[in-house]
Amino acid sequence: MLQAALIVLALGFGATLALAVTATTWSQIRAPGGIATFIGSLTGLAGTYLALVMVLLVSRVPAVERVLGQDGLLRWHRKLAPWPLSLIVAHVVFLTVGYAEVAKTGVWHEFGVLVNSFPDVLLATIGFFIMVAIGIISIRAIRQRIPRERWWALHLFMYLALAISFAHVIALGPSFVGHPLTQMLWSALWAATAGLVLVYRIGLPIVRTMRHRLVVVEVREETPGVVSVVCRGQNLERLAISGGQFFEWRFLTRGMWWQAHPFSISALPRPPHLRLTVKVVGDFTAAVSRLRPGTKIAIEGPYGAFTSHHRDREKAALIAGGVGVTAVRSLLEDLPRGCDPVVVLRASRPEDLVFSDEVAELVRQRKGRVHELVGARSQVNMHGLIDLIPDLRQRDVYVAGPEQFVLEVCTTLRRLGVAADATHAEVYSL
Ligand SMILES: Cc1cc2nc3c(=O)[nH]c(=O)nc-3n(C[C@H](O)[C@H](O)[C@H](O)COP(=O)(O)OP(=O)(O)OC[C@H]3O[C@@H](n4cnc5c(N)ncnc54)[C@H](O)[C@@H]3O)c2cc1C
Numbered sequence: 001m002l003q004a005a006l007i008v009l010a011l012g013f014g015a016t017l018a019l020a021v022t023a024t025t026w027s028q029i030r031a032p033g034g035i036a037t038f039i040g041s042l043t044g045l046a047g048t049y050l051a052l053v054m055v056l057l058v059s060r061v062p063a064v065e066r067v068l069g070q071d072g073l074l075r076w077h078r079k080l081a082p083w084p085l086s087l088i089v090a091h092v093v094f095l096t097v098g099y100a101e102v103a104k105t106g107v108w109h110e111f112g113v114l115v116n117s118f119p120d121v122l123l124a125t126i127g128f129f130i131m132v133a134i135g136i137i138s139i140r141a142i143r144q145r146i147p148r149e150r151w152w153a154l155h156l157f158m159y160l161a162l163a164i165s166f167a168h169v170i171a172l173g174p175s176f177v178g179h180p181l182t183q184m185l186w187s188a189l190w191a192a193t194a195g196l197v198l199v200y201r202i203g204l205p206i207v208r209t210m211r212h213r214l215v216v217v218e219v220r221e222e223t224p225g226v227v228s229v230v231c232r233g234q235n236l237e238r239l240a241i242s243g244g245q246f247f248e249w250r251f252l253t254r255g256m257w258w259q260a261h262p263f264s265i266s267a268l269p270r271p272p273h274l275r276l277t278v279k280v281v282g283d284f285t286a287a288v289s290r291l292r293p294g295t296k297i298a299i300e301g302p303y304g305a306f307t308s309h310h311r312d313r314e315k316a317a318l319i320a321g322g323v324g325v326t327a328v329r330s331l332l333e334d335l336p337r338g339c340d341p342v343v344v345l346r347a348s349r350p351e352d353l354v355f356s357d358e359v360a361e362l363v364r365q366r367k368g369r370v371h372e373l374v375g376a377r378s379q380v381n382m383h384g385l386i387d388l389i390p391d392l393r394q395r396d397v398y399v400a401g402p403e404q405f406v407l408e409v410c411t412t413l414r415r416l417g418v419a420a421d422a423t424h425a426e427v428y429s430l
Contacts, residue, residue: 001067009053016049017042019182023175033101040095041174047087048169051162054080055193060200060303069305070246070262071425085135092128120168127165134158149259149284159197166190205248205300211235214274214297216251219289222354226323227289228266228277231297236271240302242309243268244331244398244426247301249276256287260300264400264426266326266355268333277354279323306426308334311396313422317389319344319409321401325354327426328400332362341368342389346405350374382412393417400426 020042028034057064057077068076100110115125134155137143143151169186170176176183214233222228248260261284266277278288306327308316318341320328325345335341343363347353353372363370371388386392397418399409406427413423 005064005067012053013046013049016045019175020045023173023179031102033098035098036094036101037098040091040093040098043087043094044091044169045173045175047084047091048165050080050084050087052190052193054084055159055162055197058201059193059196060300061196062200065303066305069310069424069426070303071427072305074427081138082135085131088128088131118168119171121172124165124168127161127163130157130161134161152259163194201300205298208239208300209298212239212299214299216291216293216295216297217273218293219291222277223351226277226279226352226354228275229288229291231274231276232272233274234272236269236274239269239274241265241269242302242307242331243329243334244306244308244327244400245302245304246327246426247276247299247303250298250300251288251291252296252298253287253291256284257298259284260298261285262303264304264306264327265302265330267330267358277323277326304426306398306400306424307331310424313394313396315340315342315391315395317342317344317392317395317397319346319385319397319399319401321346321399321405321409322348322352323354324399324401324405324426324428325359326400328398329355329359329362331398332359332366335366337365338367341366342395343368343370344373344385344388345370346373346401348374348376382409383416385409385412386416393419393422396422396424398424398426401428403427403429 020038024034024038024041029038054077057068057073057080064073096107096111096114099114100107103110103113105113114121116122134157137146137151137154146154170183176186212233212235214231216229217232218230219227220230244264246262246264248262250257250260263276263278265274267275278285280286280289304327308331316335316339318328318332320343328343328345332341332343341363343359345353345356345359353374356370356372360370389395392413393416397413399406399413406425410423410425414420
């Protein structure tokens, strides 16, 4: 499935490059400024196409979700991110140089002419500077200094930047001027992608929120610094969710309504109740621990490929680091009885083990085993997994928890010979 999607995307990329190539003749390339102008057109189209792919990646279209999962989606989004921006920067530079060569003026002067007298270029230039600004604040070292919610809100301006840049492509691009069919196809492609974002990121969450009308009924402490939020809702039996999945939760209080954070369900819904379990690590999670009964909740999701549907082998091993037990706990409920699961719960201190009783009961019903690995990181060697689970290589292995933990375990699994397609990870950070 992933390969098929990659082939379709590569064909789309090829077709986009072909648009630029076929719109230029040899004599145009040989003319003054021809090479720079051609490179400018080529990079502009390639960058815009990759920007479209990025939008598609975060549109939460179920097919994309299913194939990549949250983890893969973020990985691809991050991997791809520098390319559209670099190509669009190249587009601006080469086109300006090319036009300056034709007009026999300086580059800065020509830049001014382009912005002031070409249709829609002023708007596109504003869009370009927004993109560059977002690119700069997304550099890891800078991003880590900005509160995540602020960075997130700023990075949404990318949609605006893309929208206001669209018109100049159609009005000026050599591949589009005088080619109504190409104009129509390109516009349709962008309109369809924008439609998917509107439907899946805005429309569907509103419909689901209205349909299920979740409210907080109880916030209870599970272990020090970890609380469960029990919610009550309507029509939860119609909620198509699997164990291991998560929602983006928006608690509708005065200080919290404007930000949504991801939390896995820590148990399958028991209509009319649904539960999430949260470790207090920062402002938002601290506010969650203080939520009052009656607080209304908006949800986006369910999302994630950390589910039993992605299991190819008969048996599974589930490994949870700290609060990663939430996804593991609800996923365990989805595994059939008698399937002999092995669950590994990792925590620094015994009092940090969350849901050890609930997990033990679910594992007992499924005739499996639980191992609790408690102690400082230096004392617990994850290579010992193979001793705990001798048939590890014959199992699907699910790993959830903080980024460092998941990376470490996945590296260990690779070294122990567990196949990449048998490893399923849910990383609790961005
Ligand atoms: C798919 C997924 C499922 C998750 N499930 C759970 C769960 O069941 N229980 C639980 O306690 N935590 C879970 N998390 C992590 C949880 O989303 C963050 O701990 C929480 O959003 C932190 O918010 P904060 O403002 O309190 O902390 P901050 O002060 O913002 O940050 C503290 C730490 O959390 C990370 N973080 C902050 N915001 C987010 C965010 N929106 N998404 C991811 N990481 C973030 C930061 O990188 C930082 O390391 C999950 C994360 C993901 C991606």
